[in-house]
Amino acid sequence: MTNAATLLDAASGEPLHPAARETFAAALDQGWSDPRRLHREGRRARLLLDNARAVVAECLELRDDEVAFAPTGTEAVQRGLLGLLEGRPGAAREMVHGAVEHSAVLHTAAWSARREGTRHHSVPVDALGRVDAAAFCEAARSPGVGVAALQSANHEVGTRQPVDDLDLPAGLPLLVDATNTIGRDPLPRQWAVLTAPARAWGGPAGVALMAVRRRVRWSNPWPGDDERDGPGPVDVPAALAAAAALRATLEEQPERDARHRRLVDRVRAAAATLPDVDVVGDPVDRAPHLLTFSCLYVDGEALVHALDRRGFAVASGSACTSSTLEPSHVLSAMGALTHGNVRISLPREVREEQVEAFCAALPEVLVELRAGLEL
Numbered sequence: 422m423t424n425a426a427t428l429l430d431a432a433s434g435e436p437l438h439p440a441a442r443e444t445f446a447a448a449l450d451q452g453w454s455d456p457r458r459l460h461r462e463g464r465r466a467r468l469l470l471d472n473a474r475a476v477v478a479e480c481l482e483l484r485d486d487e488v489a490f491a492p493t494g495t496e497a498v499q500r501g502l503l504g505l506l507e508g509r510p511g512a513a514r515e516m517v518h519g520a521v522e523h524s525a526v527l528h529t530a531a532w533s534a535r536r537e538g539t540r541h542h543s544v545p546v547d548a549l550g551r552v553d554a555a556a557f558c559e560a561a562r563s564p565g566v567g568v569a570a571l572q573s574a575n576h577e578v579g580t581r582q583p584v585d586d587l588d589l590p591a592g593l594p595l596l597v598d599a600t601n602t603i604g605r606d607p608l609p610r611q612w613a614v615l616t617a618p619a620r621a622w623g624g625p626a627g628v629a630l631m632a633v634r635r636r637v638r639w640s641n642p643w644p645g646d647d648e649r650d651g652p653g654p655v656d657v658p659a660a661l662a663a664a665a666a667l668r669a670t671l672e673e674q675p676e677r678d679a680r681h682r683r684l685v686d687r688v689r690a691a692a693a694t695l696p697d698v699d700v701v702g703d704p705v706d707r708a709p710h711l712l713t714f715s716c717l718y719v720d721g722e723a724l725v726h727a728l729d730r731r732g733f734a735v736a737s738g739s740a741c742t743s744s745t746l747e748p749s750h751v752l753s754a755m756g757a758l759t760h761g762n763v764r765i766s767l768p769r770e771v772r773e774e775q776v777e778a779f780c781a782a783l784p785e786v787l788v789e790l791r792a793g794l795e796l
Contacts, residue, residue: 426729426732426733426734427732427733427734427771427775427778427779428734428768428771429733429734429735429765429766429767429768429771429775429779430734430735430736430764430765430766431710431766431767431768431769432576432736432764432766433736434620434626435620435623435768435769437623437624437625437662437666438622438623438624438665438666438669438670438769439669440623440665440666440668440669441623441624441625441662441663441665441666441669442662443665444658444661444662444664444665444666445625445658445659445661445662448469448657448658448661448662449658451465451466451469452465452466452469452470452657452658452661453466453657453658454466454657455654456469456470456654456655456657457654466657469657469661470655470657470660470661471485472661472664473490473657473660473661473663473664474488474490474660474664476664476665476667476668477630477663477664477667480664480667480668480671481603481608481632481667482608483632484635486635487632487633487634487635488630488632489630489631489632489633489649489650489651490628490629490630490631490650490651490655490660490663491616491628491629491630491631491650491651492627492628492629492651492653492656493618493626493627493629494525494598494600494616494617494618494621494629495525496629496651497616497617497618497629497630497631498523498525498526498529498570498596498598498616499525499529500631500641500642500643500651501596501614501616501631501633501639502516502526502529502530502533502568502570502596502614503529503533503642503643504614504633504639504640504641504642504649505567505568505594505596505613505614505637505638505639506533506567506568506642507639507640507641507642508594508637508638508639508640509567509568509594509638512565513565513566513567514533514537514539514565514567515534515537515539515540515541515542515563515565515566515567515568516529516530516533516534516541516542516566516567516568516569516570517541517542517543517544517557517560517561517563517566517568517569517570518530518541518542518543518544518569518570518571519543519544519546519552519557519570519571519572519582520543520544520545520546520552520750520754521546521550521552521572521575521577521750521751521754521755522570522571522572522598523572523576523598523600524750525598526570526572526596526598527543527750530570539565542560542561542563542566544556544557544560545754546754546755547755548755548756548757549578549580549701549702549703549755550575550577550578550580550701550702550703550751550754550755551580551581551582551583551703552571552582552583554583554586554587554588557569557571557587558587558588558589558590561587561589561590561593562590566593567593567594568593568594568595568596569587569589569593569594569595569596570595570596570597570598571584571587571595571596571597572597572598572599572600572601573597573598573599573600573601573602573603573606573609574601574602574606574707574708574711575601575702575708575711575751576600576601576711576751577702577711577713577749577751577752577764578701578702578703578707578711578712578713578751578752578755579601579685579702579703579707579708579709579710579711579712579713580702580703580706580707581602581606581703581706581707581708584597584609584611584612585609585610585611587611589611594613594614594637594638595611595612595613595614596612596613596614596615596616597609597611597612597614597615597616598616598617599615599616599617600616600617600618600621601621601708601710601711602708603617603621603622603630603667604621604622604623604667604670604671604674605674605678605708605709605710606708612634613633613634613637613639614631614632614633614634614637614639615630615631615632615634616629616630616631616632617629617630618630619659619662619663619666619667622663622666622667622670623666623667623669623670623769624659624662624663624664624666624667625659625662625663627656627659628655628656628659628660628662628663630663631649633649670769673769677769678709678710679709680773681709681710681767681771682709684767684771684773684776685709685710685711685712685765685767687776687777687780688712688765688776688779688780689704689712689714691780691783692714692763692783693714695716695783695784695787697716697717697718698714698715698716698717698787699714699715699717699757699758700712700713700714701713701714701715701752701755701757710766710767711764711765711766711767712764712765713749713752713762713763713764713765714762714763715752715757715758715759715760715761715762715763716761716762716763716787717758717761718761718791719761719787719790719791720760720761720790721737721738721760721761721762721763722737723790724737724761724763724786724790725737725763727786727789727790728763728779728782728783728786731782731786733778733779733782735763735764735765736763736764736765736766737761737762737763737764738762738764748760749762
């Protein structure tokens with residue numbers, strides 16, 4: 422076992438970006454009050470929150486009034502989707518989405534369909550995990566569809582989705598889950614609501630982005646007023662830390678993404694040489710930091726534990742429900758092996774020697790586990 426664990430599961434969280442940590446600590450003394458209050462402490466918190474909103478807007482080339490915050494990425498998706506549906510006129514109450522969306526999208530669509538007595542439309546993907554833009558648009562033109570959702574890149578295999586190739590019906594709002602591309606790729610041109618948790622770019626876990634395009638019809642789907650930041654007070658220090666992390670991440674993006682792509686390519690090549698191992702996802706048109714491969718005759722939980730004993734933290738199962746190691750709906754939709762998979766998401770500060778050590782340990786672990794099955 423190595424002396425210190427090597428984190429290769431940044432999707433579960435990683436240490437705060439130094440810029441976020443410094444900003445968060447400083448904001449605790451000034452931004453602790455409810456920014457909706459009218460007294461001095463509340464007004465001070467409000468000024469800090471407005472500053473966080475302005476920084477995020479500047480980083481992403483948005484208007485300040487298009488930026489809203491939510492406590493989690495899941496809540497941002499839920500309120501974003503349901504708020505778009507709530508703002509739609511008439512009987513357009515159905516959703517269309519890709520088959521490999523995050524569970525936050527899938528669960529929201531299924532819940533809405535049960536509540537409305539309608540259905541939701543799931544668009545299949547190819548073997549690389551990409552939806553066909555024409556098929557997606559055809560589903561979006563189905564009678565009763567009021568909202569569409571398509572991620573910018575898949576959270577398990579990294580495959581980018583053709584968001585800007587969609588020729589959607591006029592007026593149909595699109596929610597884009599940009600978790601895996603924000604701070605890496607330019608924002609897609611086509612979206613009505615865009616969401617991402619701040620931890621995706623080195624911010625704290627307690628805040629997420631929910632951007633709502635100006636002039637988009639969005640109404641609060643839950644009891645309360647129409648404040649886009651939600652019914653409770655925003656965690657102001659967390660919002661400021663998220664803004665600081667986003668600015669720093671964008672400054673570091675070219676070097677970091679080139680390094681991540683090179684290291685993921687190294688793991689892809691190493692895994693592809695192993696017997697009965699299938700590396701999935703688009704090898705080129707993908708988010709630079711993500712990789713999944715599946716190993717025949719090996720249990721995913723056993724792989725996670727065996728690699729953990731050697732000092733490597735990886736994930737398996739569905740990225741949405743990895744705590745229970747539920748088989749991946751993404752791999753199932755792609756027609757790939759759903760068990761025995763290893764999912765890697767590189768953290769900001771991963772080093773080349775750590776990746777090389779993982780590549781050296783992987784074949785040994787597979788031999789050990791497969792030998793155990795033969796006993």
